[in-house]
Amino acid sequence: MGSAMLIVVLIAMASSGVLASDPSPLQDFCVADTTSPVLVNGFVCKNPMHVNAEDFFFSGFNKPGNTNNRLGSNVTTVNVNQIAGLNTLGISLARIDYAPFGVNPPHTHPRATEILTVIEGTLHVGFITSNPQNRLIFKVLNAGDVFVFPQGLIHFQFNRGHKKAVAMARLGSQNPGRIEAKDLFGSNPKIDASVLAKAFQVDKKVIDYLQRQFGMDNNN
Incomplete structure (x- = not known):
């Protein structure tokens, strides 16, 4: 540079x-x-x-x-x-x-x-x-x-x-703040998976997977 x-x-x-x-x-x-x-x-x-x-x-x-x-x-x-x-x-x-x-x-x-x-x-x-x-x-x-x-x-x-x-x-x-798409799935406590499944029109298993991927202990 x-x-x-x-x-x-x-x-x-x-x-x-x-x-x-x-x-x-x-x-x-x-x-x-x-x-x-x-x-x-x-x-x-x-x-x-x-x-x-x-x-x-x-x-x-x-x-x-x-x-x-x-x-x-x-x-x-x-x-x-x-x-x-x-x-x-x-x-x-x-x-x-x-x-x-x-x-x-x-x-x-x-x-x-x-x-x-x-x-x-x-x-x-x-x-x-x-x-x-x-x-x-x-x-x-x-x-x-x-x-x-x-x-x-x-x-x-x-x-x-x-x-x-x-x-x-x-x-x-x-202090501009930052909100990522993954924050929907990594919130603490978690948003009820049924709410997100309905919102995104996907099977609840997909939401369960995303919440595991972006959970508070797996955010890196």
Whole structure:
């Protein structure tokens, strides 16, 4: 991966504020006080006199994620849980690494639009529009290409090449969240299999199999 291109991508994603869906801040910053027992929509602010550079810093985005798993992909997130200074600022980042034929499976971000930039390799990406159209909007991306996934819509990325791929994503929330299709079958406690069998119009044995595959103890 070219370091110059990586720097350009990170600057572009970090400087754009038009996608932010979180409320606008009312002060310069509100560094998250993760030790506070007070529960709010986000985190309460640390005393600004106790803030330092480490509250706005993360290191290691240049390191490839481990793609040695069943999906052949790895997402390295940088949100308010990694950088406390992101609290109230309405942005976060992610690095996605893909092994050959690796997939970032269908999922949604309930609180954020995502803009993805391919750094290395070739990706087949797409999202599904909501009812009643349910259209698949998709494209093949190469290094330097950019694609947008609207907030809340199911989307995916697939490395269709024989070499690894890398992408950087910018998301319009300090904590975008992630819901995968497999979460239906791996919830704790489980959804009654009869409900899912009826919903998907399949035999209950199929649901039993999927719940075993995606159970809480088998989610890697």
